[in-house]
Amino acid sequence: MTCAALDEMAGAQVFFKCENLQKTGSFKIRGASNAVFALSPAAAQKGVVTHSSGNHAAALALAARRRGIPAWIVMPSNSPQAKLRAVESYGGKIKLCEPTLPAREEAARELLEQTGATLVHPYNDHRIIAGQGTATAEFLDEAPELDFVLAPVSGGGLLSGTAIAAKSMKPGIRVVGCEPKQADDAARSMAAGKLESCDHPDTIADGLRASLCELTFAILRERVDEVVTVSEDEIIEAMRHVWERMKLIIEPSSAVAVAPALLRRIGAEGKRVGIILSGGNVDVSALPFR
Amino acid sequence: MTCAALDEMAGAQVFFKCENLQKTGSFKIRGASNAVFALSPAAAQKGVVTHSSGNHAAALALAARRRGIPAWIVMPSNSPQAKLRAVESYGGKIKLCEPTLPAREEAARELLEQTGATLVHPYNDHRIIAGQGTATAEFLDEAPELDFVLAPVSGGGLLSGTAIAAKSMKPGIRVVGCEPKQADDAARSMAAGKLESCDHPDTIADGLRASLCELTFAILRERVDEVVTVSEDEIIEAMRHVWERMKLIIEPSSAVAVAPALLRRIGAEGKRVGIILSGGNVDVSALPFR
Numbered sequence: 001m002t003c004a005a006l007d008e009m010a011g012a013q014v015f016f017k018c019e020n021l022q023k024t025g026s027f028k029i030r031g032a033s034n035a036v037f038a039l040s041p042a043a044a045q046k047g048v049v050t051h052s053s054g055n056h057a058a059a060l061a062l063a064a065r066r067r068g069i070p071a072w073i074v075m076p077s078n079s080p081q082a083k084l085r086a087v088e089s090y091g092g093k094i095k096l097c098e099p100t101l102p103a104r105e106e107a108a109r110e111l112l113e114q115t116g117a118t119l120v121h122p123y124n125d126h127r128i129i130a131g132q133g134t135a136t137a138e139f140l141d142e143a144p145e146l147d148f149v150l151a152p153v154s155g156g157g158l159l160s161g162t163a164i165a166a167k168s169m170k171p172g173i174r175v176v177g178c179e180p181k182q183a184d185d186a187a188r189s190m191a192a193g194k195l196e197s198c199d200h201p202d203t204i205a206d207g208l209r210a211s212l213c214e215l216t217f218a219i220l221r222e223r224v225d226e227v228v229t230v231s232e233d234e235i236i237e238a239m240r241h242v243w244e245r246m247k248l249i250i251e252p253s254s255a256v257a258v259a260p261a262l263l264r265r266i267g268a269e270g271k272r273v274g275i276i277l278s279g280g281n282v283d284v285s286a287l288p289f290r
Numbered sequence: 291m292t293c294a295a296l297d298e299m300a301g302a303q304v305f306f307k308c309e310n311l312q313k314t315g316s317f318k319i320r321g322a323s324n325a326v327f328a329l330s331p332a333a334a335q336k337g338v339v340t341h342s343s344g345n346h347a348a349a350l351a352l353a354a355r356r357r358g359i360p361a362w363i364v365m366p367s368n369s370p371q372a373k374l375r376a377v378e379s380y381g382g383k384i385k386l387c388e389p390t391l392p393a394r395e396e397a398a399r400e401l402l403e404q405t406g407a408t409l410v411h412p413y414n415d416h417r418i419i420a421g422q423g424t425a426t427a428e429f430l431d432e433a434p435e436l437d438f439v440l441a442p443v444s445g446g447g448l449l450s451g452t453a454i455a456a457k458s459m460k461p462g463i464r465v466v467g468c469e470p471k472q473a474d475d476a477a478r479s480m481a482a483g484k485l486e487s488c489d490h491p492d493t494i495a496d497g498l499r500a501s502l503c504e505l506t507f508a509i510l511r512e513r514v515d516e517v518v519t520v521s522e523d524e525i526i527e528a529m530r531h532v533w534e535r536m537k538l539i540i541e542p543s544s545a546v547a548v549a550p551a552l553l554r555r556i557g558a559e560g561k562r563v564g565i566i567l568s569g570g571n572v573d574v575s576a577l578p579f580r
Contacts (some may be wrong), residue, residue: 020537058548247310247570250535280537284530289575 005245010261011269015146017139018252025156026207027058027135027158028122028277034131035120036063045070047117051104053079054207055279056122072117074107076100082283084195087235090124091235123157125214140169141275147271150257152278153177153186153227154208156216162276163223176266177227178222178257179237180204184209187227194213203243204288205233207253207279230259236288238262242277249280252288295535297461300551302558305436307429310540310570312399314380316423316497317568318349318412319446324421325410334359337407341394343369343499345569346412351382362407364389364408371576372573413447414503421449429564430459431445437561440547442477442568443517444498446506452566453513466556467510467517468547470494470525475501477517480510494522494578497543515580518556526578528552532567533579539570 001016001282019027036048047070050060057073064071069078073092075084076099087094097107112119122128136149148164150248155247179186183201189212197211212220220227223247229237242248244269250258260266260271291306299543311319326338337360340350347363354361363382365374366389377384387397412418426439439456443449445558453465469476473491479502487501502510510517520528529545531552532538540548544567550556551563 189447243574245541247315247539249539251534284533284577285579287574287577 001246001248006241006262010273011264012040012068012261013272015139015143015244015272015274016260017135017274018248019135020248020254020277022056023281024055024062024086025281026055026059027132027276028055028081029062030134031125031128031131031157031161032056032059032120033066035125035127036060036067036068036069038127040119043118046115047071048091048120049074049103049108049111049115049117050120050122051108052085052122055281057083057092058086060120061087061090065091070117071072072115072247074104074111076104082285088280098185123160123210124215124242126139126215127217128157129216132158133165135164135276136165137169139276140166143272143274144170145272146170146173146176146274148176148266149177149270149274149276150176150261150266151276152205152208152253153179153212153220154253156182156212156220156280157226158276159186160216160219163219168224174225175223176260177224178260179227179229180208180256181231182231183208184229186220187229189217190213190224190227193221201282203235205252205256207251208256226266230256230263234259234263240289248277249282250277251279251282252290254278254280265281291536291538293472293536294483294553296531299531300563301554302553303562305562305564306536307425307431307564307566308538310544310567314345314348314352314376315571316345316346316349317422317566319420320351320424321415321418321447321451321457322349322410323356323419324414324542325415326350326357326359328417331409333408336528337405339364339398339401339405339407340410340412341398343373343413344456345571346553347373347382349409349559350381351380355381357530360407361526362401362405364394364401366394372575373470376571388471398477413450413500414505415504416448417446417551418447419450419454419506419509422448423449423455423546425566426452426455430456433562433564434460435562436460436463436558436564438464438466438558439564439566440468440551440556441494441566442498442543442546443469443510443542444473446476446502448566448568449476449514450506450509453473453509457513464515465513466550467514468550469517469519470498470546471519471521471573473498474519476510479507480514480517483511493525495525495542495546497541498546516556518550520546520553524549524553530579538567539572540567541569544568544570
């Protein structure tokens with residue numbers, strides 16, 4: 001999609017890849033589908049497990065249902081009702097645990113032992129990265145003239161897939177990762193040349209609170225040109241522009257990749273900029289607009 | 291656009307014509323453009339006037355700007371800032387008046403006398419009705435298999451154009467007008483066989499507070515099969531489903547045409563239903579979701 005009003009703000013020709021309109025409301029169904037359908041028949045039969053509580057959980061549940069296999073989703077007992085309902089509606093089997101990382105990992109380990117299922121990590125997995133990259137492959141098929149492609153970065157699955165697809169299809173394209181200032185492990189890792197992490201990042205972009213792993217960091221170092229950061233206010237403002245001018249519901253994590261273009265932070269004036277709107281799952285009764 | 295989750299609720303195959311994504315955020319640009327570009331060069335040069343304060347005002351301002359002629363918009367002095375800004379941003383010249391209908395009509399009359407401009411009424415005008423009908427002409431080009439077409443009704447410009455286009459292109463199609471219970475002049479007029487009005491209707495569907503005129507009522511009697519009404523809660527619930535499941539921002543007036551399908555009120559189970567999402571202009575800081 002395109003929008004004349006946002007083009008004017010950005011001083012550029014902006015193209016949006018609308019993964020908010022994707023099944024389950026985010027790009028995560030791409031990686032989850034690839035991972036689930038890549039399993040051998042014997043492995044698939046035993047099902048899959050994950051301990052993400054966000055978009056990856058819903059996506060894995062639906063991908064598993066489409067293959068006709070079980071998906072166990074470990075979720076913290078304080079998960080919002082909306083997230084529990086989403087996973088259930090896609091047929092996921094929810095296993096509640098205490099809201100700590102050790103408890104989640106322990107619950108997942110127990111499930112794996114009991115069931116023989118396969119763990120599908122949200123980003124530390126080549127099959128997931130390859131799946132997420134298909135968004136950019138489609139994007140460049142539809143808009144081959146892009147000079148830039150922007151994607152949000154959290155664990156780095158989407159950005160890794162984006163960078164691999166973009167640089168393979170169009171080596172001259174500039175790939176920009178976009179990150180909340182308050183969860184800037186990717187920006188710091190790229191600057192330091194070594195993996196840095198964020199402890200308990202506090203950002204409205206709830207899909208971007210994870211940190212890179214060695215696998216995704218190695219891909220980013222090789223193929224991502226820049227990682228830019230944006231403030232919480234900048235995220236909310238960009239989100240509002242997309243809602244008001246494009247009439248599209250995007251979640252704050254998506255707005256993180258919109259803000260740098262609207263704020264003219266990436267030197268893209270006069271160029272053609274592709275932005276991946278990563279998802280649209282928000283609680284419409286609790287919005288950040290004043 | 292289509293949405294599997296809404297199909298399931300409706301028990302039907304539902305197609306949406308997304309006028310919320312239209313220029314100025316509603317279908318109104320269609321009628322306004324037709325009216326403005328139908329003017330003779332001599333008449334056009336003197337400009338256009340209207341005293342709508344909603345989507346028609348913004349649409350007329352943009353249509354006039356595109357033809358390079360002035361548009362004067364009479365707006366009540368208590369109009370929301372967002373509506374004033376929208377009209378201004380499209381180049382409309384705002385003339386403020388007291389917030390009463392006589393004051394608006396008087397202000398418009400003065401402007402017409404001073405300028406020699408043409409009054410472009412939001413619906414009591416064949417050129418407007420013809421323009422609005424192009425949404426359905428496009429809809430049936432893209433989805434010729436529709437059994438039903440649903441559109442909201444207020445002054446009746448959109449529904450008249452919808453019915454003329456639909457019944458001309460596909461005589462067997464069922465045309466359903468959709469109206470808030472709290473602004474049900476069209477339903478009552480159709481039942482009584484004579485024009486009835488609503489005084490100061492109080493509905494969240496702010497685009498549907500006008501009443502039919504003789505011109506639109508005559509077209510509706512001839513070509514509209516049914517007018518159904520929905521409650522305020524039903525409007526908000528339908529709006530929430532479109533926001534949450536389709537990730538599309540629609541205004542309450544649009545949701546009025548979605549609710550009867552989701553609530554299975556029109557006997558469309560198993561059929562193919564076209565719904566015109568009339569617009570997407572809402573104040574995102576003041577939403578009705580609890």
